[in-house]
Amino acid sequence: MTGKGYLLGELAVVAGAELRGDPAYRIRALAPLETAGSGDLTFYQDARLRGRLMANQAGAVILTPAAAQTFPGQCLLTANPYAAFARVMQYLYPPLVPRPGLHHTAQLARDAQIDPSARVDAYVQVGAGAVVAAEVWLEAGTFIGAAVEVGRGSHLYPGVKVYAGCKLGAHCILHAGAVIGADGFGFAEADGQFLKIPQVGRVRIGDNVEIGANTCIDRGVLDDTCIEDGVKMDNLVQIGHNVRIGAHSVIAGQTGIAGSTRIGRHCRIGGQVGITGHIEIADGCVIAGQSAVTHSLRRAGIYSGVIPAQEVSRWRRIAARFDGLDLLFRRVRRLERGAGENLSTNGESSDRE
Template sequence: MSAPARVVYTLQELAVALGLPYRGDAALQFRAMAPLSSAQEDELSFLQDSKYLPLLAQTRAGALILSPEHAEQYDGAAIWSENPYASFAQAMQFLYPEKALTPWRSPDARIAADADVDPSARVEDFVQIGSGAKIGPGVWLESGVVIGPGVEIGAACHLYPGVKVLAESRIAEHCIIHSNAVIGADGFGFAQTEAGYEKIPQVGRVILGARVEIGANTCIDRGALADTILGDGVKIDNLVQIGHNVVIGADTVIAGQTGIAGSTRIGCRCRIGGQVGFAGHLNIADGTVIAGQSAITHDIRQAGVYSGVIPAQDARTWRRTIAQLNRLDGILRRLRGAAKAAHDSSST
């Protein structure tokens, strides 16, 4: 898919569209956004982080989106926002609008006779839609998408080339799934026997809420018995593995290369960094923040910011190391107490 076409806005039009106050020439025109360091006179930029304040004296941007506090340190044209980063995201949507969807069914698409495809949907070359599938209004299936039997996709979803949505999965409205993601493959379920591993049929589904976005090459496994569920507004980066029966609460965001083992439940509004590893059958509290490359092996019952990982050791040594680390705080308190007592006795 090509980049969205640019649309020209005046400073006044953009400020009104954002619902924000501004200063400067109302007729200034902008057709793009750019970083502070490289923006030109016909481009808009923004400042969120105070560490970039020195760039205010150097930027050539025609206008900036910045906080009222930072606006006091800048004399040029500006739009004031209490959350410049969020306003930047909204401005990008105005300046780079999505291309209007043109309904179409490619003659090279293979659509089962009993599939229900809304006439307003766009079905591109080599798409396959299985028996009993339902494709809602305004859905865009780019080339090579595979929709399995019994799948339901809600209104205005956009599936990029090569996405696979497998049997009986449910996707609510306004979801975006990027190239080569796989939704609804079998979970990793095997029972060990003397003869090897016995496969456990995976008979649950994947259910995605509204406004979910899934990154490229991410895999979300179907449930074993219960369903794998992602709540409304969840955002998943590229190359994330979500195991069977995982439940992720609304508005949680997860960065790339994170792996979530089966039956873990992650709360609402959590923020999870890249390469985080979750053991299975865990419960993570609403609002939890987890730093990148953390290893989560126990429940997190109280929201907060969590981080930490220890390089692999043999299991017995690792357990002993963790036990010793957990005792360090008490040992340090006793040492400080002993040092203070020694100091007090020497000064009397």
Template sequence: MGFTLGELAVRFGCSLKGDPDARVSRVATLEEAESDAVTFLANPKYRRHLSTTRAGAVIVEPRLADACPGAALIAANPYATYARIAALLHPPLAVPAGIHAAAIVDPSAQVDPTAAVAPKAVIEAGAIIGARAVIGPGCVIMQGARVGADTRLVANVTLCHQVTIGERCLLHPGVVIGADGFGLAPERGEWIKVPQVGSVQVGNDVEIGANTTIDRGAIEDTVIGEGVKLDNQIQIAHNVRIGAHTVMAACAGIAGSTTVGQRCMIGGMVGIAGHLTVCDDVVLTGLSFVSSSIRKPGSYSSGLPIDETARFRKNAARFYQLDELARQVRQLRRVVGDGTGADDAEQPSGDEPSSPAVADHKRSE
């Protein structure tokens, strides 16, 4: 079965170098591909494998077409083209419509006849399941929650009451949307729970990775914009708003009432403090910590790369000596009379970091 290279070229707007009647039926890596597989080259680190690949076709950018030993599908964006071809060659497993006998569906719930509800799924009163939606095994759809058309909940997904999921979304196993946010009011050394009366609104074409959690709003809703892609084990706190087409890698976290703009790229294990604003088109590299608003598009980083343990420990110890060292430098400047010590001496201990990137967005607040 599969598709001919000619069919793929026409369907995805590629130029073709090679036999248009040759067929491919799967995808594979440059190293492992055989004649029945299509692969791609987008990362220059793998260029060394191009000359020896046995793939039926390689998706490459125009400047690499002549270097490909066999057939080439030539595209301006090889990785995106590969993604579309891979989706065509490896479609999701078909799920027959209908409600399994082992599912529990409240009589007042509305389940479209074309939707599929798997064994041990629970759909509570007032819930609405759209056309061709798939509710996988063990999923729980609580009262009044809504699932849009063509959305798939893979398995053991929990949608708490009144949560709304858009169309064509994909929620991986263990996702929990709409649990209470962490709202607590202090009183005389104790904590009083603040009712979380908002909900969660998830837009169309959103993907949410395994065991990611999105808390319901305290008063207004938590909002995930259209096209957002969230990796595994991410925490989104109450009243967060994430703009359209932003992506977040695994183990990142956003504290409450923070707004993240559109088309942002947030690396793994990034932490964003609460009540901040991150503007559109911001890149946060892995392990960065955001403690103040960012109002200028660009790339921002923090955290330290790894080092040999002995040297890292020495440098860590010296970090805590920086304030004393700065004071000694100010004293020396006053002694030599260079005219800068007096101004510096007026700065309090623990003043803001001097990184230009940090300073820029500090000043913009």
């Protein structure tokens, strides 16, 4: 931020929020609710932090109209404080715009197409027939394979590897160490050995996708692995071959998705989730962290659950009985209620005698 700061009225417009306070008040920094002081802007959205809201000394707080009813300080009022805060942060801390140019150590195939406005840093390799669009930034040590397409304004951090034939959309962000298009885990067993199945599909990534550090997305066997627009992945996520992830879904770290699974749009998948292959997850599903998903989820909802590994025949017996547990519970409850009524009746008879 600049030394003079920003007018609160200006930030209200950026946030798309209604101002309650002095539009000429200067905001000099953004800060967490716990430490914000005079001249700072913060946000409040979690009702569990109500005490901190009332005690804070921030210059202004972004919060909902309902929460502001008992808050006496300056406010930016909006239905979604976190999103409004994100807009302000983007405004105050815009992404770096790299200076175009090719580092002298970069290795570029003769027929690679590099837009003049792109930046290619030290020791980058770009293969034959690759296309690097306008305003792309390839940081040091990135590898772009043959016939890869990198869309406009995308930013690949150091050490990203994009294998041959893969396609990245516009304004994607790939963090350090991400690997796009490695072979899927495809083997056929024969005579006690495993025969490798050639993985001849690609990975196709839509626009505005962000992929975390050391995340791996495998190429398809015959068809492509597809990541649709707006998907966000955390670090250390594994996406198997021929997976399709619907637009604007988010996936937290250390999640693994096995091959040929279809994830719907606007899904939210927590950390360390394991999803088996060849199943479908409906649009709008929320899967809690450390859950094990072993069958299709065909309706939107919130899902959770994991049981430690055990001997497979025992596990299958237990799993087969899960569906009957609710029916068994209701039958037991009816029996208990019936027994209670009988005991009550018998007690009254004994008293009369």
